[in-house]
Each structure stands twice: as C-alpha cells, then as structure tokens.
Amino acid sequence: MTSSLTLRAALVSVLLLAVFLLIWQGATAGFGAGGTGVPSGMDPEYAKLMGLTATTGKSALPSPVEVGAGLWNVLTDPFYDKGPNDKGVGLQLAYSLGRVLIGYGIAVLVAIPLGFLIGMSALMSKALDPFIQVLKPISPLAWMPLALYTIKDSGISAVFVIFICSVWPMLLNTAFGVASVRKEWLNVARTLEVGPFKRAFTVILPAAAPTILTGMRISIGIAWLVIVAAEMLVGGTGIGYFVWNEWNNLSITNVIIAILVIGVMGMLLDQMLAFVARLVTFPE
Amino acid sequence: MSEPRYVSIEGISRRFQAAGGRTTTVFDDLWFSMSKGEFACIIGHSGCGKTTVLNILSGLDRPDDGAVVVDGTAIEGPALDRAVIFQSHALLPWLTVLGNVAYAVSSRHKRWSRAQVRDHAMRFIEVVGLKGSENKRPSELSGGMKQRVGIARALSIEPKMLLMDEPFSALDALTRGTLQDEVRRICLETGQTVFMITHDVDEAIYLADRIVLMTNGPNATIAEIVQNPLPRERRRLDIHKQADFYAVRNHLIDFLVERSKTFKDQRPAGYDHRHPPVVRPTAAPQPSPDGDKRAA
Numbered sequence A: 001m002t003s004s005l006t007l008r009a010a011l012v013s014v015l016l017l018a019v020f021l022l023i024w025q026g027a028t029a030g031f032g033a034g035g036t037g038v039p040s041g042m043d044p045e046y047a048k049l050m051g052l053t054a055t056t057g058k059s060a061l062p063s064p065v066e067v068g069a070g071l072w073n074v075l076t077d078p079f080y081d082k083g084p085n086d087k088g089v090g091l092q093l094a095y096s097l098g099r100v101l102i103g104y105g106i107a108v109l110v111a112i113p114l115g116f117l118i119g120m121s122a123l124m125s126k127a128l129d130p131f132i133q134v135l136k137p138i139s140p141l142a143w144m145p146l147a148l149y150t151i152k153d154s155g156i157s158a159v160f161v162i163f164i165c166s167v168w169p170m171l172l173n174t175a176f177g178v179a180s181v182r183k184e185w186l187n188v189a190r191t192l193e194v195g196p197f198k199r200a201f202t203v204i205l206p207a208a209a210p211t212i213l214t215g216m217r218i219s220i221g222i223a224w225l226v227i228v229a230a231e232m233l234v235g236g237t238g239i240g241y242f243v244w245n246e247w248n249n250l251s252i253t254n255v256i257i258a259i260l261v262i263g264v265m266g267m268l269l270d271q272m273l274a275f276v277a278r279l280v281t282f283p284e
Numbered sequence B: 001m002s003e004p005r006y007v008s009i010e011g012i013s014r015r016f017q018a019a020g021g022r023t024t025t026v027f028d029d030l031w032f033s034m035s036k037g038e039f040a041c042i043i044g045h046s047g048c049g050k051t052t053v054l055n056i057l058s059g060l061d062r063p064d065d066g067a068v069v070v071d072g073t074a075i076e077g078p079a080l081d082r083a084v085i086f087q088s089h090a091l092l093p094w095l096t097v098l099g100n101v102a103y104a105v106s107s108r109h110k111r112w113s114r115a116q117v118r119d120h121a122m123r124f125i126e127v128v129g130l131k132g133s134e135n136k137r138p139s140e141l142s143g144g145m146k147q148r149v150g151i152a153r154a155l156s157i158e159p160k161m162l163l164m165d166e167p168f169s170a171l172d173a174l175t176r177g178t179l180q181d182e183v184r185r186i187c188l189e190t191g192q193t194v195f196m197i198t199h200d201v202d203e204a205i206y207l208a209d210r211i212v213l214m215t216n217g218p219n220a221t222i223a224e225i226v227q228n229p230l231p232r233e234r235r236r237l238d239i240h241k242q243a244d245f246y247a248v249r250n251h252l253i254d255f256l257v258e259r260s261k262t263f264k265d266q267r268p269a270g271y272d273h274r275h276p277p278v279v280r281p282t283a284a285p286q287p288s289p290d291g292d293k294r295a296a
Helices: A003-033 A044-050 A053-057 A064-076 A090-118 A122-135 A139-152 A154-179 A182-191 A196-234 A239-248 A252-279 B051-056 B097-106 B112-129 B143-155 B173-190 B201-207 B245-261
Strands: B007-017 B023-034 B039-043 B065-070 B080-083 B161-165 B192-199 B210-214 B222-227
Touching: A003 A064, A003 A182, A003 B245, A053 B192, A064 B143, A090 A196, A090 A239, A090 A252, A122 A154, A122 B201, A139 A154, A139 A196, A154 A196, A182 A196, A182 B080, A196 A239, A196 A252, A196 B222, A239 A252, A252 B051, A252 B143, B023 B051, B023 B065, B023 B210, B039 B051, B039 B245, B051 B080, B051 B161, B097 B112, B097 B143, B112 B143, B112 B210, B143 B173, B173 B201, B210 B245, B222 B245
Parallel strands: B039 B192, B039 B210, B080 B161, B161 B192
Antiparallel strands: B007 B023, B007 B065, B210 B222
16 A cells, blocks of 8 residues: 555654664764863863864764754744855855756756757767767866856856756757657658647657656756855855855854755755656656 | 549659668559549568558658659658558657647648637547547557547548558457448548558458559569459458458468569569559459459
C-alpha cells in the first residue's frame, strides 16, 4: 500500500532527523562542561582577544537549540536592512534569486532557439560542436575575472556567470530533443502542408519539451550551486556573500542557517521545474 | 485502360547510395495508373520498395527518374490532396483524439473558426466510430482505436487519394477484420481513390479492385497487375465461398512464394514496363489479354 509506505518513510525520516539532532546536541554540549572561567596561566588580555569560546574549550559550533532560536529570529524578521553588512536573510536570498532568474532567463532565451537551430540543422550541429565541446567544461567561475574586467560591474558579472553556467545543459538538451523528434510526426506535419514555423511550434516543441525541461532542471540546479560561489567572490549582497560575511563574523549559527536556506530554496526551484516538466510530459 | 488516368505513375525509379560508392536500384521503371474511386493494393516481399513507392506518391520521397501525376498535376512534394495512413498510426501523443483530427482539419482549412474545425473533426470521429472518446489521449486507446483516429485524420482533409502503408498489420486479427470492413465501407461510400500496401493476401482480395504484384528487390519491377474477379459487392462472411476466390488467392500466393523470385529471369515474351501484363484469375481457365498462360 502506497499510503502506508509514505507514512513509514516519513516516520523513518523524522527518526533520522531526531537522532542527528540528538548527536549534534550531545556533541556540542559535551565540550562546554570543562571550564567556565579563563584557564589558568593564560593572559586575560589574550583570552579576551581570542574570544571566550576559543579559550574556555566550549565548541564554537552552536547546538541545534541555538540554531533553532537563530532560525526563528531570521524567519520572523527576514527583510530588515541595517546597512551593507547587516541585512536579513530573506533580503539576501532575494538578491541571489534575482541574479539567478535574470542570468537563467537570458540563458533560456539564448539556449532554446540556438538548440532548435542545432537540432534541426546537421550543418550547424557539426559547425558549432567544437565550440560547445571546449566551452562546456569550463568552470563558470573561471569566467569571473574576464567578466569583471570587461563588464566592470560585479553584479552584472555574477549574472553573466549564472548565464554561462546554465546555458550548456539547456542548449545540449534542446538540440538533442529537437534532433530526436520522431520522423513519423514530422512526416504527418509535412503531409498536412504545415509550414516550418508552425511545425516548430506545434510538433517539434511539444515533442521535445520533456527533454528541454530536463535540461532546464539541470541548469537551474547548477545556477543555484554557482550563485553562492559567485557571490562569495563579488561580495556586496546575496546569500553567498551572507555566508562568507557570517564566516568572517565567526557566526557559525548564521552560516548553518544560510546553508539550510540555500538547500530549501534549491529544492523549491527544482520542484517548480519538475512541476512544469510533468505538465509537458506525454505518455506514449 | 480506357478509364481516365486519375493517378498516373510514370516510369519511376529510385536508387540509393550503397556502401563503397555503388548505387543500388530499389525499383526501376514502374508504370501504373489508377482511375478515380479505385482501390489498388500493392503486394511484394520486403525490400522491393513498396514503401518507397508510397512515399513517392505521398511526396515525402522523390523518384530519381520518372514522375507521378495526380489529377493532371505532377507531384512536387507532400500535399493535402493526398492523405497518408501510417503503419504506426503516427498520432501526436500530446494531443487528444479530437486534437489530432482537428490539427489536420485546421491545416486544410486555415481560415475556419474553431467551432467549424471542431464540428468537421467530430463528423469524421463519428464516421470511424470513436464518438465519446474524442477527449482521450492516444495512450489511452487500444491499437485498433489509434488506427481509427489515423483513418479519421486522413479522411477529414477529404483528400483526392488515400495512401495506406500496411495500416492493419499491427492489429490483432479480430480488430483487423472490423477495420477492414469499415475502411471498405467508407471508401465505397465516399468514392475514395486508395493505394494500399499490404502483406496480407486475403486483405488484398477483400479490399482491392486491382492488385499490383512486385518482384523481389533490388531492381524490382511490376510483374503483373491482377484484376480482382470478385464482384465489387463482397462480404467478409462469404467471400471465401465465391467461385473465383481461390483462383485469385492461389495466383497471389503462387506469385509470392515462387514467381516473385524467378520472374526477373523468366520474363514473358513481349514484357513491357509501360504495360505490365494484366491477369484476371478465375475459376474457369481464361486466357488473359496478354496471353499469360498462368492466369488460371
């Protein structure tokens, strides 16, 4: 029975989470038991400088309860803005999402028409293949210096990096999907004297849509992976910058919260495209 | 033939590049014409180029020599006056039954309103007996129903000619019989000109007015054209009790088993590509117009 399977799976999930949280709580609590004051023989000035956590033996890693409390604070006030280095996680997330959506959107506009061209023309497919083969394996971050130098704007450079990393899976999947549309469907359109433009929209696009969506799903995943790294480099705003800034603040709690938020957002983006993919998938 | 040549295949050949730069001639110098409202079947072994002939008739393929003329105009490419019923039904799986038929209708009548397209499509869905299933997707249909949609789609554009590539070969015997009955009924009612490929001798006898026999490929030719001696009013129930049924059947099977291989080497005297021998196998021995002694 599927319902009971879902139920049992949910139970196991909850159990695993509980075990994980318990071990975490135990591990972080254990270190704190040692000493409370400044250890003897250490210069009090030095202890102050280093921070109490480093000198008393208490772990810098927050306990799950602390993270939970921090998460509550973040979730109840996600959009505050108290200057460049103190913005709410929601606001930072919005900056990152904005960059991803712009870069990804431009990539969609470029990759899908170009993919159609490659998929429909054997000549273009062969002619563009060497470029794609060389450009595809380049780490998107390797483009960053070039982007910064030519564009001279860190925000747009980050968008460019998102564009360049999300364009390849979509391009290749679109080309593959278009090239492998069943010949008989194309023949149906030909015998009905359907023009090339209408044919592209009424036969090739729906036939290739599931493959294209797969490419789009891979791309959004990569874009979301890359934005964090890109924002760590360019700085200023965004969830990636937030992570790095909180690391510099040695606020491990906020780093963990950011990691959680990044994971949940990535899942939501993927689920949205999975939903669209289900809409365009057809059973044969 | 004295009838007008509504469809005329005039000396077509088709060659393919084989490995090593050699060319293979699939079939060579085929001549055949059909009158309006005629049902012709073409029979031959795999590799004799039956499907290529059909593709040339549909315009999806081009002959290397020769031409095909339909209703006074040479075929330049695929056109709406010739509808194809594909062996694999070739329905667009993301459209419903109605969507698939309406796609053809709206391609034929570009200026029609949605309601007009819908009504016209529904009429042909009814003709093939699929009323009530118009909103189903092809994946929800049985093989026979899918092929019915293919037939409705082909008929809905009201073509001058219907081309069928083994339309019933993927169906079970019972469904095949029912569909053959319906295709025959529809074609007789509408006076449709039909060219059909088949492997099934009984199907050819039941449906066709004339049966084109092709020799084995490569370099296939039309060996002869068999006039179906059965009356046009025939019923599946008692077709095998008709006097001439076994005469035709034996003639066709004899050709497929034996003569399709040997014909090339034993061409009858005076064989002419333009006028392949016409035979009319009947129960009583009767010389054919070309003097072919095997006609009985």
